[in-house]
Amino acid sequence: MKKQHISDAVIRRLPRYYRYLDELHTRGVVRISSGTLGKRMGVTASQIRQDLSCFGEFGQQGYGYNITELRTEIGRILGVDEPRRLIIVGVGHLGHALIQNFDFAQGGFRLDTAFDVSSALIGTSVNGVAVRSMDELAAYCAEKIPAVAVLTVPKSAAQETADRLVALGIRGIWNFTNVELSADERVSIENVHFADSLLTLSYRIAKDSAERSSQ
Amino acid sequence: MKKQHISDAVIRRLPRYYRYLDELHTRGVVRISSGTLGKRMGVTASQIRQDLSCFGEFGQQGYGYNITELRTEIGRILGVDEPRRLIIVGVGHLGHALIQNFDFAQGGFRLDTAFDVSSALIGTSVNGVAVRSMDELAAYCAEKIPAVAVLTVPKSAAQETADRLVALGIRGIWNFTNVELSADERVSIENVHFADSLLTLSYRIAKDSAERSSQ
DNA sequence: TAGATTGTTAATCGATTAACAATC
DNA sequence: TAGATTGTTAATCGATTAACAATC
Numbered sequence: 001m002k003k004q005h006i007s008d009a010v011i012r013r014l015p016r017y018y019r020y021l022d023e024l025h026t027r028g029v030v031r032i033s034s035g036t037l038g039k040r041m042g043v044t045a046s047q048i049r050q051d052l053s054c055f056g057e058f059g060q061q062g063y064g065y066n067i068t069e070l071r072t073e074i075g076r077i078l079g080v081d082e083p084r085r086l087i088i089v090g091v092g093h094l095g096h097a098l099i100q101n102f103d104f105a106q107g108g109f110r111l112d113t114a115f116d117v118s119s120a121l122i123g124t125s126v127n128g129v130a131v132r133s134m135d136e137l138a139a140y141c142a143e144k145i146p147a148v149a150v151l152t153v154p155k156s157a158a159q160e161t162a163d164r165l166v167a168l169g170i171r172g173i174w175n176f177t178n179v180e181l182s183a184d185e186r187v188s189i190e191n192v193h194f195a196d197s198l199l200t201l202s203y204r205i206a207k208d209s210a211e212r213s214s215q
Numbered sequence: 216m217k218k219q220h221i222s223d224a225v226i227r228r229l230p231r232y233y234r235y236l237d238e239l240h241t242r243g244v245v246r247i248s249s250g251t252l253g254k255r256m257g258v259t260a261s262q263i264r265q266d267l268s269c270f271g272e273f274g275q276q277g278y279g280y281n282i283t284e285l286r287t288e289i290g291r292i293l294g295v296d297e298p299r300r301l302i303i304v305g306v307g308h309l310g311h312a313l314i315q316n317f318d319f320a321q322g323g324f325r326l327d328t329a330f331d332v333s334s335a336l337i338g339t340s341v342n343g344v345a346v347r348s349m350d351e352l353a354a355y356c357a358e359k360i361p362a363v364a365v366l367t368v369p370k371s372a373a374q375e376t377a378d379r380l381v382a383l384g385i386r387g388i389w390n391f392t393n394v395e396l397s398a399d400e401r402v403s404i405e406n407v408h409f410a411d412s413l414l415t416l417s418y419r420i421a422k423d424s425a426e427r428s429s430q
Numbered sequence: 431t432a433g434a435t436t437g438t439t440a441a442t443c444g445a446t447t448a449a450c451a452a453t454c
Numbered sequence: 455t456a457g458a459t460t461g462t463t464a465a466t467c468g469a470t471t472a473a474c475a476a477t478c
Contacts, residue, residue, distance in 0.1 A: 007444080007445075009444095009445070009446095010445095011415055011419075012411070012415055014414070014415075014418065015408070015410065015411035016395075016411060018414065019395070019410070019411070020395075033458080033459060033460085034459080034460080035458095035459080044446075044447060044448090045447095046446070046447050046449095047445095047446065049459095049460070049461065049462085050445090050446075053460095053461055053462070057461065059460050059461080060453090060454060060459080060460070061452070061453045061454045061459050061460040061461085062453070062457070062458045062460075063454065063458080063459070064458085065460090077418065077421075078414050078417055078418045079417040079418055079420065079421025079422075080414070080417060082421065084417070092312075092316065093308075093311055093315045093316055094312040094316060096308055096312065097307075097308035097311065098409075100308045101307065101308055101309060102409060103410075104413075106410060107409075107413035108413070108414060108421070109413070109417065147420055148420065171420050172419065172420050174412070174413060174416055180234070188416055188420060188423075190412055190413070190416040190419075192407070192409070193230070194317060194322075194407070195230065195234075195317075195318075195321060195322055196227070196230035196234070197389070197405055197407055198319075198322035198323070199229070199230040199233070199293050199295070199323060200226055200227060200229075200230065200405060201363060201387045201389055201403055201405040202293055202294040202299070202322060202323035202324065203229065203292065203294055204226075204387065204403040204405075205294065205299060205362055205363065205386050205387050205403060206292075206293070206294025206297065206323070207294075208401075208403075222468080222469075224468095224469070224470095225469095248434080248436085249436080250435080259471060259472090260435090260471095261470070261471050261472065262469095262470065264435095264436070264437065264438085265437090265438085265469090265470075267437090268437055268438070272436085274435075274436050274437080275435080275436070275477090275478060276434075276435050276436040276437085276476070276477045276478045277433075277434045277435050277436075277478040278435070278436085278478065279434085279435065279436080280436095
């Protein structure tokens, strides 16, 4: 195991390994080799072994990896074994959808509560999650110290709300606003830019239309 | 201009350039150099020039780039100038949220209609978009030939629905199901894996908690 | 003109893949 | 034991950055 800097490319592959191992685990498979897993996932065996070696030695020569064990280890690396508190800021359609559908526990978090400015929403509860006034945000953060905030406010309020959250000691922001946030570098920002994602799909389709017509 | 293979890394940076140029354009800025844009975006000037050179020559020595022009060119590369038809399959909370909030036109698409299995939804209209029965899907695709389907059905129906869409000639799938879809390689699949995204945030927070406590 | 900045070629850096000794 | 497969070191490949002649 090399205790060096771990690249973003490696980190972004971990959830996918985790997902595959979870599925194998559910299906009752006990062991797997890097070769077999790689074939199934469409990556090289080398890459899997190289990636895992950043974090430790989880396999056994001549055998491969015990699925339950490796899954647990990757879960630990990703931090799902120690769930942290999470709040949702902005209960519009998207915030609503996340509260209703998304399994935060599987992502290593515990959804505590939500905040919004709309008096129609404040005091209600969505899928068992209480919606509070933004006025309570400071007091709430001081008391419960949530680690992460999901930012699902309108574009126009994005940076201002992020600043508030950072000032209140939030450690990470899951940003759905499609706005480029600037923040203290100690705060982790994970962007989910729908627009960027769809544009890459547009590109690929435009490109292969062009290729077909130029043949 | 080199007419070679264009890497995924380059393509994924284009929407971000587009976003910045759009903002500058809105603010009325006329020209920008790769140096200034790079500083603002936190990338090197070399990278910007190298990326753009994959597609043509858009700048002028001693001057830089005309923002309106470059923005239009990147828009063309991304295919936003020729909007394509898009349908939404699955009108749960997330499908709903996308219909209500998301500006598909900006992403190079025109939202035509939506499909669902729920009889409570079929025949209604969400934000001006008609919700049809899945039974109409085949006939609809045969007639309108939509380019892209947004897949917002439950996990359990994901692969089956994707197979149907592919058989009906869909060219791309914007996949929100957090399921790894397999499909003919001529179909572009763009995954928006919320769970993977949140796990990387969990990792970063778990990691710096560990670092702080080990000091 | 002189200064600025491009597009591109060359150099560097990092990430992926291949090879292999160690060993279960 | 023999075969399989690991973790790691070395080789390759690709992506990023730097340098610079061309020129607006």
